[in-house]
Amino acid sequence: MSVIYILWLRQVKRFFRAKSRMIGAVGQPLLFLLALGYGLGSVYQRAGQGNYLEFLVPGIMAQTVLFSAMFYGAMIMFDKQFGFLKETLVAPVSRTKIMLGGALGGATTAVIQGLLVFVISLAIGFRPDHWPAVIATVIILSLLAIAIACFSSGIGSFVEDMQGFQAINQFLVFPLYFLSGALYPLEHVPTWLRIVAEFNPMSYAVDAMRDTLIGQTRFGLVKDFIVLLATVLVLVAFGAYRFRHIEA
Amino acid sequence: MNENRSVITLAHVTKQFGDVAAVNDVSFQVQKGELFALLGPNGAGKSTTIKMLTTLLKPTSGSLTLAGHDVTKAQDKARRSFGIVFQDPSVDAELTAYENMELHAVFYGLSRKAARPRIEELLTLVELWNRRDTPVKSFSGGMKRRLEIARGLLHHPHVLFLDEPTLGLDTQTRNLLWDYVKRMSQSEGMTVFFTTHYLEEAEAVADRIGIIDHGKLIALGSTKELTRQTKTKTLEEAYLALTGKTVRDEEVSGKEAWRERHRARAMR
Numbered sequence: 001m002s003v004i005y006i007l008w009l010r011q012v013k014r015f016f017r018a019k020s021r022m023i024g025a026v027g028q029p030l031l032f033l034l035a036l037g038y039g040l041g042s043v044y045q046r047a048g049q050g051n052y053l054e055f056l057v058p059g060i061m062a063q064t065v066l067f068s069a070m071f072y073g074a075m076i077m078f079d080k081q082f083g084f085l086k087e088t089l090v091a092p093v094s095r096t097k098i099m100l101g102g103a104l105g106g107a108t109t110a111v112i113q114g115l116l117v118f119v120i121s122l123a124i125g126f127r128p129d130h131w132p133a134v135i136a137t138v139i140i141l142s143l144l145a146i147a148i149a150c151f152s153s154g155i156g157s158f159v160e161d162m163q164g165f166q167a168i169n170q171f172l173v174f175p176l177y178f179l180s181g182a183l184y185p186l187e188h189v190p191t192w193l194r195i196v197a198e199f200n201p202m203s204y205a206v207d208a209m210r211d212t213l214i215g216q217t218r219f220g221l222v223k224d225f226i227v228l229l230a231t232v233l234v235l236v237a238f239g240a241y242r243f244r245h246i247e248a
Numbered sequence: 249m250n251e252n253r254s255v256i257t258l259a260h261v262t263k264q265f266g267d268v269a270a271v272n273d274v275s276f277q278v279q280k281g282e283l284f285a286l287l288g289p290n291g292a293g294k295s296t297t298i299k300m301l302t303t304l305l306k307p308t309s310g311s312l313t314l315a316g317h318d319v320t321k322a323q324d325k326a327r328r329s330f331g332i333v334f335q336d337p338s339v340d341a342e343l344t345a346y347e348n349m350e351l352h353a354v355f356y357g358l359s360r361k362a363a364r365p366r367i368e369e370l371l372t373l374v375e376l377w378n379r380r381d382t383p384v385k386s387f388s389g390g391m392k393r394r395l396e397i398a399r400g401l402l403h404h405p406h407v408l409f410l411d412e413p414t415l416g417l418d419t420q421t422r423n424l425l426w427d428y429v430k431r432m433s434q435s436e437g438m439t440v441f442f443t444t445h446y447l448e449e450a451e452a453v454a455d456r457i458g459i460i461d462h463g464k465l466i467a468l469g470s471t472k473e474l475t476r477q478t479k480t481k482t483l484e485e486a487y488l489a490l491t492g493k494t495v496r497d498e499e500v501s502g503k504e505a506w507r508e509r510h511r512a513r514a515m516r
């Protein structure tokens with residue numbers, strides 16, 4: 001068994017043993033989906049944009065993965081606080097493997113949560129355009145999850161405590177989410193907002209998901225993929241670099 | 249003393265934090281199979297010494313060797329050669345005892361085939377084999393400590409570090425714990441390096457004792473040698489003669505203070 005696998009397994013096991021985490025992680029996006037989907041649906045339709053719930057589902061799935069993968073950094077805080085981190089730091093294994101194993105585990109649980117939201121969406125009437133394209137959606141979600149989990153590992157490496165981590169987390173995650181086109185189309189927004197959104201990698205993940213699920217795209221799937229892959233590479237490197245300097 | 253038999257060697261080790269030397273030009277050796285106690289008041293440099301020996305801190309100057317491996321230059325080889333029980337728990341409380349052991353086995357490159365009987369042997373030794381599938385969060389403090397000792401021994405280390413291993417444990421558990429450690433040390437020729445504030449424990453267990461204060465090693469020898477040197481009767485008297493009777497306030501770093509607060513909150 002490899003170090004990466006066993007640390008991945010650790011995160012997955014911990015996730016399935018903490019039922020409350022699963023409920024909490026899906027509850028929030030579900031609230032967004034129902035409140036916004038039904039609350040703003042009629043306005044959206046009257047503006048001639050079609051079905052808002054359908055538009056919203058890919059964005060909320062991406063949100064679930066974003067929030068949940070960002071939460072992985074909090075696991076590193078727990079490992080610092082409850083001592084397990086020291087066990088990993090005196091072990092004769094590379095820091096990069098430790099970072100990757102945990103982050104891949106955190107990414108996996110984030111994707112599971114994103115798919116749970118998908119299943120709930122199906123229950124309330126959402127239907128993807130082409131079922132085979134859902135495979136591409138899962139790949140996109142996975143890339144997003146890996147990028148964000150590595151990002152949050154990197155942040156978790158140098159933040160001292162949970163309060164600090166939560167503060168940074170909120171500071172990063174909400175702009176990434178609200179300025180991404182997850183909740184509204186980027187076609188008719190003011191120029192400044194469009195420019196900000198175009199610099200936000202999250203916009204490309206949301207766009208790619210919308211393309212594969214309901215056939216709407218702004219940037220095109222190829223550009224989405226390139227931006228997303230580049231983001232993964234940069235953030236894996238960031239996570240690995242920061243984790244090498246972690247202190248127990 | 250024979251050079252080749254020394255398993256732990258510190259040569260002129262200094263660790264500087266800003267302009268404070270937490271450890272100041274310390275040199276000593278620990279022999280193979282020895283039970284060695286490092287004693288000292290709070291903030292004397294014990295933890296810093298253990299952290300440097302276990303690769304968690306880099307020395308400012310000087311060299312440390314573990315089982316023939318330079319701790320700073322051959323980090324992974326040095327890491328493979330020791331096991332450690334930290335002062336605070338470092339097991340994953342959400343996982344079971346067996347899963348914690350399995351994780352450790354993978355970290356240290358043991359094959360599944362080799363690991364299984366070893367895990368069974370050690371969990372049986374510390375009397376946790378029938379609790380192996382219980383999540384560690386339901387364990388008492390003593391059970392967690394026993395699990396950590398079993399885990400520290402899993403990969404047949406040359407040296408076992410114990411940082412105040414009996415802190416907060418009742419007399420029965422403390423006795424039992426030293427019993428395991430001594431048994432393992434004898435059966436595997438393992439060296440044990442520990443710190444403690446219980447001097448009667450050091451007196452009963454340790455072959456040799458080092459006393460560190462203000463970052464300097466101020467005494468080194470068996471209980472007999474230390475009491476003879478200070479013209480006292482017990483190790484405790486010798487210790488007080490060497491380190492004085494004033495109470496030291498440990499300078500708790502910001503990070504540690506935070507963790508303690510949170511741990512206290514989590515316990516409630």
